[in-house]
Amino acid sequence: MRVVTKRRCGWTTWRVLLKQVVPSKFRIIEGRNLQAKIKIEAKMESPDGSRPKNLRELGLDGLPNLAAVDWVGSTREALRSALDSDLPTSVMVGPDLRMFYNxxxxxILGPRHPDAYGSPFWDVLPESLPAVGVGLAEALDGRAVLMEDKGVLMEFEGRSEVRFFMSSLSPLRNDDGTVAGVLSLALETTRRVANQRERDENASRLHRLVDQAPGFIAFMRGPDHVYELVNASIVTLMGERPYVGLPVREAVPELAGQGFYELLDQVYATGTPFVGLGIPAMLRRSPAAPPEQRYMNFIYQPIFEDGVVAGIFVEGSDVTEQHLAQVEADRLNAELAERVAELREADRRKDEFLAMLAHELRNPLAPISAAADILARSPRDLARIGTASAVIARQVKHIVRLVDELLDVSRVTRGLAAVNLKPTDLRAPIMDAVEQIRPLVERLGHALEIRLPDTEAMVSGDSARLTQIAANLLDNAARYTAPGGRLQVSLEGSETTFSLRVEDNGQGIEPHQRARIFDLFEQGPRPSARTQGGLGVGLSLVRSLVAMHGGAIRAEGVESGPGSAFIVTLPRHSESPGEAGSSRTEEGAGPLKVMVVDDNVDAAEMLGMLLGAAGHRVVVEIDPGAAIERAKNEPQDVYLLDLGLPGMDGVELSARLRQLDGGAKRAFIAVTGYGHAHDRKRTAEAGFGHHLVKPVDTEQLLAILADLARLRQS
Structure with a gap:
């Protein structure tokens, strides 16, 4: 316990102390400076000598040290009221601000009571002056002051502790209005402050934990969804901007029209949570940034207070990268499924083709076997021998036609067939084809209509191959039209092209089959009246031959009813020096010197063999360094480079090869497994003329080489 000293404590002392603590608030209070030496009485007794239980029981007249001050104005009545109050109240009176309390x-004073009674404030609570000095000066200046949760370091029994108080300081006035004292009401708030600090610390700890959460978290209060809390992930997702204290419509205006406001309204109104997975949202990372699409998994969880929705808790994750990866995976899976379906379809067509081939070969073998048996049984019957020989000849001719058709389509699809391009009047090959097919047409009783222009229809073409194209189309139309049908052949011209149209009124082709009808071994449904066999290679052969002439072919329906129409479009002939009689093959106008560089030995050798079979002079290298050394001594016309080479990628290798003598004049083709847009841009910027993705379309590659060969010749 602090010992209360017996000493004079006049206004001068208070003036010095208050000036030191609150100089800006200090005002001298005019009053009587008591010079009397006051002795603090620690003994409290009733006039009758009994020991009272408390100050209230002692009564106003029995309080000690009342004579130490001059009780003027409202001071005495204030003390009377304080004694009757249950709230901690003190009255400080006189220049020394002597304390009288209830x-x-x-x-509150603890062991300082009763010695503190009637003692100057400074002697009783000197440690509180830093906390209450400003307020005390205000009260002495005539203004009431309310101080909340002021901490005071107080000493009790040799230990110090900080205690918190909510205090009111009200001036007590003389009859003339001057300040005669101060009425102090002090409520201890130490426990409430401790509890509040604990709550604040818990809230701060929670906020730190929320801020470190990997997903975004927010709390919105009220029907306007005012942000009360957001964590760092919200800022990462939606950028630095004001959130707390703003409604969501004001804080994140770009969400308008995207359904999020309406979802929040719905959750608030119904109290039903909402869970969203992979929900897209257009968000701005900054006010000036363009909207960016992000994908989110999130939950809107209503928060209830007293049974009603008070706010909404938001928690979720930015799953943009996962969503895009899933979209890409789905795309790849769809492509894979499509490719598998194509392979299964190709396998199905292969099986059908093998079955058809067996059927088509057995058909002529049966009469050949019977004719051979007749020859064996009737060696001297010249009539029978003649008939059997004619049967054998016809059926062998049919077999030869089948074999020739297979060999022809094999050569064309592998780029080994040649076309002798020269100015040709397209009418002549068409009429040759008509004459070839006429016996079949007449046997089936078809009506054939021919519409050809009166003037020349000049194209750059191979007359024999053009005849083959028209004959295959006419043969196909005749075989897939019931006996007694109608066939039409017409030729029309435009400024740049000629179009050959072969039309029938047969069974027709379903729209979904038209894109596949030109695939190898593809056949339409067989009519019961069909009298001619076939292997399903004719239309595929026609498409390849048309492409070799720089043209295109398509199939379509007939407006007038059932049936099909095939339209072949060929470019008009334009004369150029040295063009007449030129020869064009799929492998080019002449052989090229080609280097294939690929660290996959099998892939490199197979590609080399393919190009060699097409007539080109091919060298194969596995190592980029070896390719450079060989190119120094054997410059090539074309370099086919894999991009993913060991030690030196294809782009760098192309730059090194280009530095060699004449390298800039060579052609570079990327042959790689990388097919994204940025890969194509990279090779184009590096000077590659073409970018082919593995597995390479051989027809496309051979066509590119053919164009390069013609350019080299010209």
């Missing part, structure tokens, strides 16, 4: 205030 029982509740005595509990």
């Amino acid at each position: 029982d509740a205030y005595a509990e």
Whole structure:
């Protein structure tokens, strides 16, 4: 316990102390400076000598040290009211601000009571002056002051502790209005402050934990969804901007029209949570940034208070990268499924083709076998021998036609067939084809209509191959039209092209089959009246031959009813020096010197063999360094480079090869497994003329080489 000293404590002392603590608030209070030496009485007794239980029981007249001050104005009545109050109240009177208090205030003072009674404030609570000095000066200046949760370091029994109080300081006035003292009401708030600090610390700890959460978290209060809390992930997702204290419509205006406001309204109104997976949202990372699409998994969880929705808790994750990866995976899976379906379809067509081939070969073998048996049984019957020989000849001719058709389509699809391009009047090959097919047409009783222009229809073409194209189309139309049908052949011209149209009124082709009808071994449904066999290679052969002439072919329906129409479009002939009689093959106008560089030995050798079979002079290298050394001594016309080479990628290798003598004049083709847009851009910027993705379309590659060969010749 602090010992209260017996000493003079006049206004001068208070003036110095208050000036040191609150110089800006200090005002001298005019009053009487008591010079009397006051002795603090620690003994409290009733006039009758009994020991009272408390100050209230002692009564106003029995309080000690009342004579130490001059009780003027409202001071005495204030003390009377304080004694009757249950709230901690003290009255500070006189220049020394001597303290007179009630029982509740005595509990605050603890062991300092009763010695503190009637003692100057500075002697009783000197440690509180830093906390209450400013307020005390205000009260002495005539203004009431309310101080909340002021901490005071107080000493009790040799230990110090900080206690918190909510205090009111009200001036007590003389009859003339001057300040005669201060009425102090002090409520201890130490426990409430401790509880509040604990709550604040818990809230701060929670906020730190929320801020470190990997997903975004927010709390919105009220029907306007005002942000009360957001964590760092919200800022990462939607950028630095004001959130707390703003409604969501004001804080994130770009969400308008995307359904999020309406979802929040719905959750608030119904109290039903909402869970969203992979929900897209257009968000701005900054006010000036363009909207960016992000994908989110999130939950809107209603928060209830007293049974009603008070706010919404938001928690979720930015799953943009996962969503895009899943979209890409789905795309690749769809492509894979499509490719598998194509392979299964190709396998199905292969099986059908083998079955058809067996059927088509057995058909002529049966009469050949019977004719051979007749020859064996009737060696001297010249009539029978003649008939059997004619049967054998016809059926062998049919077999030869089948074999020739297979060999022809094999050569064309592998780029080994040649076309002798020269100015040709397209009418002549068409009429040759008509004459070839006429016996079949007449046997089936078809009506054939021919519409050809009166003037020349000049194209750059191979007359024999053009005849083959028209004959295959006419043969196909005749075989897939019931006996007694109608066939039409017409030729029309435009400024740049000629179009050959072969039309029938047969069974027709379903729209979904038209894109596949030109695939190898593809056949339409067989009519019951069909009298001619076939292997399903004719239309595929026609498409390849048309492409070799720089043209295109398509199939379509007939407006007038059932049936099909095939339209072949060929470019008009334009004369150029040295063009007449030129020869064009799929492998080019002449052989090229080609180097294939690929660290996959099998892939490199197979590609080399393919190009060699097409007539080109091919060298194969596995190592980029070896390719450079060989190119120094054997410059090539074309370099086919894999991009993913060991030690040196294809782009760098192309730059090194280009530095060699004449390298800039060579052609570079990327042959790689990388097919994204940025890969194509990279090779184009590096000077590659073409970018082919593995597995390479051989027809496309051979066509590119053919164009390069013609350019080299010209």
